[in-house]
Amino acid sequence: MTDDTAPEFRRDPVTGRWVVVAPERAARPMALRGAEPRHRPDRERKPCPFCPGQEHDTPHEVYALRDPGTAPDGPGWRLRVVPNKFPVARAQDPSPRPPPPGGEGEKEHGRCSAPPPFPGEGAGGRGLFRTSPASGRHEVVVETADHLADPAALSDGRLAEVFVAYRERLVALAADPALTYAAVFKNVGAEAGASLGHTHSQILATPLVPDLVRRELAGSAEYHAANGRCVFCDIVAHELADRSRVVAETPGFVAVTAFAGRFAYEVWVLPKHHTSRYEAITDDAAGELAALMRRVAGAMDAVLAEPAYNWYLHTAPLRAGDLPHYHWHWEILPRTSRPAGLEWGSGCFVSAVPPERAAAELRASM
Amino acid sequence: MTDDTAPEFRRDPVTGRWVVVAPERAARPMALRGAEPRHRPDRERKPCPFCPGQEHDTPHEVYALRDPGTAPDGPGWRLRVVPNKFPVARAQDPSPRPPPPGGEGEKEHGRCSAPPPFPGEGAGGRGLFRTSPASGRHEVVVETADHLADPAALSDGRLAEVFVAYRERLVALAADPALTYAAVFKNVGAEAGASLGHTHSQILATPLVPDLVRRELAGSAEYHAANGRCVFCDIVAHELADRSRVVAETPGFVAVTAFAGRFAYEVWVLPKHHTSRYEAITDDAAGELAALMRRVAGAMDAVLAEPAYNWYLHTAPLRAGDLPHYHWHWEILPRTSRPAGLEWGSGCFVSAVPPERAAAELRASM
Numbered sequence: 001m002t003d004d005t006a007p008e009f010r011r012d013p014v015t016g017r018w019v020v021v022a023p024e025r026a027a028r029p030m031a032l033r034g035a036e037p038r039h040r041p042d043r044e045r046k047p048c049p050f051c052p053g054q055e056h057d058t059p060h061e062v063y064a065l066r067d068p069g070t071a072p073d074g075p076g077w078r079l080r081v082v083p084n085k086f087p088v089a090r091a092q093d094p095s096p097r098p099p100p101p102g103g104e105g106e107k108e109h110g111r112c113s114a115p116p117p118f119p120g121e122g123a124g125g126r127g128l129f130r131t132s133p134a135s136g137r138h139e140v141v142v143e144t145a146d147h148l149a150d151p152a153a154l155s156d157g158r159l160a161e162v163f164v165a166y167r168e169r170l171v172a173l174a175a176d177p178a179l180t181y182a183a184v185f186k187n188v189g190a191e192a193g194a195s196l197g198h199t200h201s202q203i204l205a206t207p208l209v210p211d212l213v214r215r216e217l218a219g220s221a222e223y224h225a226a227n228g229r230c231v232f233c234d235i236v237a238h239e240l241a242d243r244s245r246v247v248a249e250t251p252g253f254v255a256v257t258a259f260a261g262r263f264a265y266e267v268w269v270l271p272k273h274h275t276s277r278y279e280a281i282t283d284d285a286a287g288e289l290a291a292l293m294r295r296v297a298g299a300m301d302a303v304l305a306e307p308a309y310n311w312y313l314h315t316a317p318l319r320a321g322d323l324p325h326y327h328w329h330w331e332i333l334p335r336t337s338r339p340a341g342l343e344w345g346s347g348c349f350v351s352a353v354p355p356e357r358a359a360a361e362l363r364a365s366m
Numbered sequence: 367m368t369d370d371t372a373p374e375f376r377r378d379p380v381t382g383r384w385v386v387v388a389p390e391r392a393a394r395p396m397a398l399r400g401a402e403p404r405h406r407p408d409r410e411r412k413p414c415p416f417c418p419g420q421e422h423d424t425p426h427e428v429y430a431l432r433d434p435g436t437a438p439d440g441p442g443w444r445l446r447v448v449p450n451k452f453p454v455a456r457a458q459d460p461s462p463r464p465p466p467p468g469g470e471g472e473k474e475h476g477r478c479s480a481p482p483p484f485p486g487e488g489a490g491g492r493g494l495f496r497t498s499p500a501s502g503r504h505e506v507v508v509e510t511a512d513h514l515a516d517p518a519a520l521s522d523g524r525l526a527e528v529f530v531a532y533r534e535r536l537v538a539l540a541a542d543p544a545l546t547y548a549a550v551f552k553n554v555g556a557e558a559g560a561s562l563g564h565t566h567s568q569i570l571a572t573p574l575v576p577d578l579v580r581r582e583l584a585g586s587a588e589y590h591a592a593n594g595r596c597v598f599c600d601i602v603a604h605e606l607a608d609r610s611r612v613v614a615e616t617p618g619f620v621a622v623t624a625f626a627g628r629f630a631y632e633v634w635v636l637p638k639h640h641t642s643r644y645e646a647i648t649d650d651a652a653g654e655l656a657a658l659m660r661r662v663a664g665a666m667d668a669v670l671a672e673p674a675y676n677w678y679l680h681t682a683p684l685r686a687g688d689l690p691h692y693h694w695h696w697e698i699l700p701r702t703s704r705p706a707g708l709e710w711g712s713g714c715f716v717s718a719v720p721p722e723r724a725a726a727e728l729r730a731s732m
């Protein structure tokens with residue numbers, strides 16, 4: 001920044017999306033009185049369907065960590081993955097269609113303006129308006145048997161099991177040839193979209209690669225073609241040398257505020273070494289990652305007074321193999337502003353806090 | 367829809383973005399208890415800087431509709447455009463750099479994965495992390511001298527003057543060769559980003575074309591190259607024949623629920639005949655458009671119990687000339703859901719209300 005309040009355009013190095021960092025906007029009425037504080041949903045189902053003893057209220061579990069000798073769909077578990085009772089997409093095709101050769105993700109790497117291949121092409125309207133049955137799988141990771149709202153309240157060891165569970169589900173979902181991408185995400189607080197107050201994550205696996213992931217795949221493929229390197233590896237190297245946006249690091253991971261994020265205090269957590277598929281993470285690395293995510297969430301709680309937030313994984317499409325240009329990472333997005341007409345209408349996001357200042361504040365609270 | 371509750375993928379015909387329409391999600395706890403109701407900002411400045419007598423509290427007006435004989439920046443006006451006191455971008459270069467040949471918008475039509483040309487290239491960091499002073503102009507359209515919160519409370523004639531003012535400011539801003547795009551948008555209710563309770567719109571003009579507009583330009587150019595027609599003209603023709611998503615129409619315009627919108631009850635208002643530049647609208651057409659926008663906003667108020675909403679213009683870049691593939695339109699976006707980790711993380715939006723049902727409800731309230 002040339003001076004501390006001059007507004008600045010910044011370009012996201014992966015997707016090319018530009019944002020505005022405008023510190024003087026913090027002076028306007030109603031601006032940044034702090035992030036949206038998180039609350040438990042005020043209309044929770046009682047009894048909580050994610051608590052022990054209520055296993056009959058969820059579909060059959062597909063993964064669980066259980067005490068020896070306990071039966072599926074009964075008590076005795078400490079982590080449980082079940083199909084979502086209100087799925088965004090659902091398994092519905094008894095004889096799944098094989099995916100196009102190479103998978104949709106790979107075919108899309110070098111372009112993003114063209115319409116993506118669409119499942120069931122022509123089935124629900126040819127040409128202009130295309131529809132397709134929303135096939136897929138939508139799962140819930142119940143992270144603990146305790147009725148806690150806050151994932152940071154789990155011990156490092158218990159949270160490590162959550163990050164291992166994400167991996168195990170990606171591996172399992174990849175075995176279904178009808179699925180191309182699995183989005184892993186978490187909503188903390190009703191303001192961030194949580195509809196139940198018992199801490200949980202979600203996995204939505206679909207035959208389509210979602211928009212933002214496609215754009216990252218395309219941007220990183222283009223960068224790799226031009227420079228022969230992974231753009232995320234270059235980001236990691238730059239951030240570790242520069243330090244101004246580094247929030248915390250471990251031997252294998254670094255947490256940085258996003259150079260051109262959509263929200264103030266947006267943090268990315270990246271492996272230091274190149275790896276495109278989250279499925280390849282080891283148990284040890286998952287533990288290291290979980291502990292780092294927990295520390296970052298704790299620092300956000302301290303600096304932003306327990307904000308509502310999301311975390312989500314960006315990883316390669318299922319069965320895409322090891323990609324030289326892509327690099328999985330987590331993004332943690334606190335609700336530090338309320339997107340308005342500019343953001344929804346134009347896609348240009350405005351932040352009143354420079355990422356360097358946000359990183360300094362978070363570092364001081366680690 | 368094959369049955370009334372089966373979830374469905376839908377593809378936006380312009381950008382290729384896909385969304386999920388999942389009516390059965392409405393059954394889950396906390397789902398769609400109605401849209402976020404709008405409220406006036408609770409920390410408004412007193413006295414209101416947009417009221418008559420407070421003209422000294424805003425920068426000098428750049429456009430106004432005034433009683434004969436009244437002086438600029440004094441009372442006697444019924445509509446006033448002033449620079450934003452807390453600008454996202456600001457004029458700061460005394461000798462503006464000429465734009466690249468052809469303008470950024472034109473150069474970007476056929477691609478969107480590559481980083482866009484960036485102003486001040488190299489000035490704020492070469493290569494990976496690019497920054498640039500946020501040059502531009504950020505203006506406020508104060509739509510009435512009355513301290514009203516609701517634009518639909520204006521008469522058709524007064525609202526027509528607002529839609530003419532948008533045009534006049536686009537024409538004026540196009541004269542600055544440093545500016546490439548002007549985003550026109552409106553926030554209604556604090557929940558939609560309004561920070562002052564006196565009804566107003568904003569115009570942000572920048573040297574860059576914003577992300578979502580670039581994607582529409584790219585998608586529509588590709589459609590035109592493949593089909594020889596404007597994709598928006600084809601949408602209009604299809605919707606007028608099909609009728610299931612038509613909310614209302616006038617001789618020159620049609621309002622439809624978006625086939626694959628991000629929010630339930632999202633409405634697009636399009637000219638029936640091809641026109642890429644909003645600057646070309648006539649006074650009469652602006653009046654017809656304003657009356658239609660007002661009717662749609664009124665129907666949303668009735669169906670969604672006065673929701674917070676935004677409206678924003680998508681039009682061609684400044685000085686882009688008449689484009690055969692692009693077609694200006696307004697989008698009206700009510701806050702019918704709270705984007706969560708899936709939306710922010712993957713770009714996949716989920717709506718619990720099929721656009722055809724939303725259109726039927728809105729039609730019934732016109």
